[in-house]
Amino acid sequence: MELCTVDACRKPVKAKRMCAMHHQRWRRHGDPGVTKVRRAAEPTPCKWVNCAKPSLSKGYCSKHYYIHRTRAKARPEA
Template structure:
């Protein structure tokens, strides 16, 4: 089995003569050797009415995100 053609990479080839990691980087960024670090968003308050906790996902704190997921709510009353 062939190895990745990128310098100092000994992983097996998955596609286009690159390992899966370098192939994904090429697909996402156009360059197989680029490494980009994800930036964290600034912490914000939960968008549920009268809740001042910090968000965890989709603009809700952990408690309200759980409720949102369990009830599969389509519209949520939002603080303006």
């Protein structure tokens, strides 16, 4: 079994003589050694009128997103 060619990596090769992790880093950043930490976005308040709960999806809190989603299904497509 062939091993990843990146220094100190002992994982099996996926593609381009790199393991899955280093190959993905190479595809995303052009360098298999780059590590970037993904940061969560700053929480924003819900878009619903008079709701100050933090938004979770599409700008709505969980309660109002559910209402928004179910209303959109009920509307006929034009």
